Amino acid sequence: MTYCIGLYLEEGLVMLADTRTNAGVDNISTYSKTFTWEVQGERALTLMTSGNLAVTQAVIHHLNAGLSSDSDPDAQPESLYSVASPFQAARLVGRAVRRVYVEDAEAMRAQDASFQASFLLGGQIQGSEMALFQIYSAGNFIRATQETPFLQIGEHKYGKPILDRALKYQGAGVMDGVKLALLSMDSTVRSNLSVGFPLDLVVMRRNEHRLTLKYRIEDNDPYFQKLSRDWSDALRAAYQHLLPPEWL
Amino acid sequence: MTYCIGLYLEEGLVMLADTRTNAGVDNISTYSKTFTWEVQGERALTLMTSGNLAVTQAVIHHLNAGLSSDSDPDAQPESLYSVASPFQAARLVGRAVRRVYVEDAEAMRAQDASFQASFLLGGQIQGSEMALFQIYSAGNFIRATQETPFLQIGEHKYGKPILDRALKYQGAGVMDGVKLALLSMDSTVRSNLSVGFPLDLVVMRRNEHRLTLKYRIEDNDPYFQKLSRDWSDALRAAYQHLLPPEWL
Numbered sequence: 240m241t242y243c244i245g246l247y248l249e250e251g252l253v254m255l256a257d258t259r260t261n262a263g264v265d266n267i268s269t270y271s272k273t274f275t276w277e278v279q280g281e282r283a284l285t286l287m288t289s290g291n292l293a294v295t296q297a298v299i300h301h302l303n304a305g306l307s308s309d310s311d312p313d314a315q316p317e318s319l320y321s322v323a324s325p326f327q328a329a330r331l332v333g334r335a336v337r338r339v340y341v342e343d344a345e346a347m348r349a350q351d352a353s354f355q356a357s358f359l360l361g362g363q364i365q366g367s368e369m370a371l372f373q374i375y376s377a378g379n380f381i382r383a384t385q386e387t388p389f390l391q392i393g394e395h396k397y398g399k400p401i402l403d404r405a406l407k408y409q410g411a412g413v414m415d416g417v418k419l420a421l422l423s424m425d426s427t428v429r430s431n432l433s434v435g436f437p438l439d440l441v442v443m444r445r446n447e448h449r450l451t452l453k454y455r456i457e458d459n460d461p462y463f464q465k466l467s468r469d470w471s472d473a474l475r476a477a478y479q480h481l482l483p484p485e486w487l
Numbered sequence: 488m489t490y491c492i493g494l495y496l497e498e499g500l501v502m503l504a505d506t507r508t509n510a511g512v513d514n515i516s517t518y519s520k521t522f523t524w525e526v527q528g529e530r531a532l533t534l535m536t537s538g539n540l541a542v543t544q545a546v547i548h549h550l551n552a553g554l555s556s557d558s559d560p561d562a563q564p565e566s567l568y569s570v571a572s573p574f575q576a577a578r579l580v581g582r583a584v585r586r587v588y589v590e591d592a593e594a595m596r597a598q599d600a601s602f603q604a605s606f607l608l609g610g611q612i613q614g615s616e617m618a619l620f621q622i623y624s625a626g627n628f629i630r631a632t633q634e635t636p637f638l639q640i641g642e643h644k645y646g647k648p649i650l651d652r653a654l655k656y657q658g659a660g661v662m663d664g665v666k667l668a669l670l671s672m673d674s675t676v677r678s679n680l681s682v683g684f685p686l687d688l689v690v691m692r693r694n695e696h697r698l699t700l701k702y703r704i705e706d707n708d709p710y711f712q713k714l715s716r717d718w719s720d721a722l723r724a725a726y727q728h729l730l731p732p733e734w735l
Contacts, residue, residue: 396644396645397644397645397648399645399678400645400648400649400674400677400678401648401722401726403674403677403678404718404719404723405719405722405723405726414731414735415727417731417732417735418726418729418731419726422726426648426651426652429648429651430644430647430648442735452734452735454734454735462730462732462733462734465730466729466730469729469730470652470725470726470729471652471653473726473728473729474649474652474653474722474725475652475653477718477721477722477725478649478653478663478666478667478670478718478721479663480721481666481714481717481718481721482710482713482714482717483662483665483666484665484710485710486700486702487661487662487665487700487702
């Protein structure tokens, strides 16, 4: 399993992924699920992956090798360094997923393995707006909006309530986003053993066209540990201050 | 879907269930999933149900009709008014589930319907300890303990983080439990349309041997609405007060 979150905020994007992969509880590994493409001052794109590791690694391979056009074999291969907008980047990732489907899905089905993969893609390229997308295993995708400013892939349930309640696009800074993403991840890591440390955090401020921060958080990270403790204390204090009902 | 929570606290038990049943998003009904058996000063037992409605209603029917012994046909039928302890009550519910399995499971399997049902049973009977059980569709069960003071059935993920962080057995009053159960339910209702109002709340204080409170909460309940709003405000204030990391 996996948990990845993308937050689309007024100041920019915050994206966070775990690194655990597992095939059963007795077969656990660490793989980064976070991939970045950056030309400072011109483009910054971050892709986070969830699902079958063979599928997602094949998608990354195609993206790095560049994808030839389906219709025009003489066209220059496209890559995330050549696309002109985040929307075109999402289309390219979708094409890569469809190519892997053509290559592998039938053989996987014969072995009862399902073709499962989903992706978060966020970033900005000079001359176009910052955007955050969720790309499905069919290669189609949706976009985060001001009304729904976060997207999640993988084990999304435990970490959703805090985002539902506390996250707003309007006026939100990336620092708010980092704290909320870490709290959402903490709730998930506590409840699902197949989501685990280290974590990969990426921040991209709007109109900087670069990776503002790419940071790995280990399980003994003092800030994360303090955040988790302080949050538990704050929640206990908060519910104790809520007014009791009259009927009890 | 369903969401039911049972909290096992030093002062007593708090149990909360929604009332929504659905067979698809276009076939939604309201059924109470909360059943109580009480002889004031002697016994109070509360059963909450999740799963296939035909299965859970058949289980309730057997419990109300009384179950004859499997091995001794001359023995008096047992009911939740005759058992001597919560443990025996849990065994009786388990026997009822197994009887329904014998009656219905094969015909259900022929129609690709799975035999799914789970239950929370809590209460106390004079002369024995208060206890809270989760009973599975195989009729076996587990018990809440001081280390793990809550049990959930149905859509459990959204409502778990708040309980994980804030709930302790030691020193916890039923008022703490009511607030936390309502907050856990609120997180679930917001995220899963198949969990819905009204809610049924039962409180049983230890050694009272009665239903301290049995209360129905409608979706326009002013206390619940205020609790939900206040909690969102408190969470936003709490995360904004958390210290920022040094590395951003």
